[in-house]
Amino acid sequence: MTSRTAPTTPLTLHRTAISGHCHRVELLLSLLGLPYRLVDVNLLRGEHQLAAHRALNPLGQVPVLVDGDVVLSDSNAILVYLVQRYAPGSAWMPQDPVGQAQLQRWFSLAAGLLATGIAGPRFATLTGKPINETVQAQGRRLLDFLETSLQGRDWLLGGAAPSLADVALVSYTSQAHLAGLPLAPAYPGIAAWVARLQALPGYVPLQDHLDPQPAGAA
């Protein structure tokens, strides 16, 4: 495996603490042992729409990673950047065509069924809104597929070590109960996989509650 020099100045992650999209980036930064600092963007107060944030990401979304002159948005794109830049040739990204295609499929699921079916209902719970059962059914579809995919393997791509597929999927899945889809007892394979990831040195948890709003906040 080739290794690259670690950054001399901390990378900056603009994030929202309850966002699993942001968490997957922070998780990889931590697992790779890279120095980083966090800048909180309060979505509930509209800070993602302010000019300063839109200058970083005109879509007005988090996460955004700043690494020197490099400014990147989109969580899965940032994961790829971090591995290619700081851990090239490592097990985090497969080198073979089939492995790369399988990783891309998990990225698509993370941006699709996971975001809609688990992140959506979880956000509803965290903000005190009712869960939409049609949307939640999409989350159940994903969990059924995850459970099947993990049969007989420790990691999603089937290797001896975790990959970016595991990093992209674990954040929201670890809190599927907040989407009304508890892992126990229906999904023992997923629960064991989450526990394996949580046992990795450098694992950081995803926040599971809203920060108290400052007095006088809307």
Ligand SMILES: N[C@@H](CCC(=O)N[C@@H](CS)C(=O)NCC(=O)O)C(=O)O
């Ligand atoms: N494809 C993007 C999606 C990011 C995303 O949906 N971020 C949410 C927070 S979890 C956000 O910024 N929402 C505010 C908005 O879209 O206006 C990624 O993977 O980073």
